[in-house]
Amino acid sequence: MQRPNIRQQIAEDFEVLEQIAGFLDSHTAFGRRHRFLVILQEFRLTIQQELNYEREAHNLIALGKNLKDFKLIQVPQPVPDYCTRSVLTMDEVQGQKITALGPLALRDLKGAPLAEELFKAYLQQVLVDGLFHADPHPGNVFVTNEGRIALIDLGMVGHTAPAMQENLLKILLSISEGNGETAAEIAIQMSEKLDEFAAPEFRRRIAQLVALRRDQGLEELNVGRSLLEVSCIAQENGLIVPSELVLIGKTMLQLDQIGRILDSEFDTNASIRRNVAALMARQMRKDITQGSVFGALLEMKDSRWDCLPGSTGSWTRSPTPRWRSR
Numbered sequence: 001m002q003r004p005n006i007r008q009q010i011a012e013d014f015e016v017l018e019q020i021a022g023f024l025d026s027h028t029a030f031g032r033r034h035r036f037l038v039i040l041q042e043f044r045l046t047i048q049q050e051l052n053y054e055r056e057a058h059n060l061i062a063l064g065k066n067l068k069d070f071k072l073i074q075v076p077q078p079v080p081d082y083c084t085r086s087v088l089t090m091d092e093v094q095g096q097k098i099t100a101l102g103p104l105a106l107r108d109l110k111g112a113p114l115a116e117e118l119f120k121a122y123l124q125q126v127l128v129d130g131l132f133h134a135d136p137h138p139g140n141v142f143v144t145n146e147g148r149i150a151l152i153d154l155g156m157v158g159h160t161a162p163a164m165q166e167n168l169l170k171i172l173l174s175i176s177e178g179n180g181e182t183a184a185e186i187a188i189q190m191s192e193k194l195d196e197f198a199a200p201e202f203r204r205r206i207a208q209l210v211a212l213r214r215d216q217g218l219e220e221l222n223v224g225r226s227l228l229e230v231s232c233i234a235q236e237n238g239l240i241v242p243s244e245l246v247l248i249g250k251t252m253l254q255l256d257q258i259g260r261i262l263d264s265e266f267d268t269n270a271s272i273r274r275n276v277a278a279l280m281a282r283q284m285r286k287d288i289t290q291g292s293v294f295g296a297l298l299e300m301k302d303s304r305w306d307c308l309p310g311s312t313g314s315w316t317r318s319p320t321p322r323w324r325s326r
Contacts, residue, residue, distance in 0.1 A: 175230075
């Protein structure tokens, strides 16, 4: 239930923040590079959506349908007759927050299958469905009495268009395989270049970042943290990455924390590599059933990426157009 007058209070806060952001953008090089007004407008839109409980009810329904085949994942559904813009009523989840589980409960829990199912579900949300739960911090993840994962709080969701899905797929794979050169090139392709964009320095620093993580061991590489670091390095070198990339980085960072709570030995990068090929095949079938075969052929002619991980852990370009999973 929404607190009284919360919308007015938030609107007044944003008026003050807008004045500060506008001053920084106009009078500092740091502000012109980071574009605080643009960031603030995106944040304002997100908060406004979170204040609309009817929208959140719609998100619950959509995510529940998309994840219906994941037997270990539960998305509580809204009760329409008891939902308004300021009141949200949904199915009761009988269980505990994942952070409330003690060592004994975690030991008895079959955590490895839950962590794998959770990561697979999120990869599908981001790379296939185009709608994903964008705030999976441990307080929003429950373990039910039946030993399933329940996702709550769908006020913040992310959206990914098909072109963005393909770019995110490539950069996720390149980072999870420790391929910094490819990660840098894809980041450049999907981002806006400012006049002061320093391409050589950006490529050097991304390759250095991913190589450092790779040398520490791929099983220790946190894809979410690496995506956020890519975003920071991009801004420092005059490259504006899409907001979706930052949101995915935050989401993956939170997921990594949950995965390690469920299973201390869970390897997020291995999970990405295990599941992404099947998801690419599913996405290709989805494209075909939507009648976009001609568009897919044109895209393959332009892109021709062999996205499946090879034995060397790198990607190659095909000499001629051919069918691929994506």
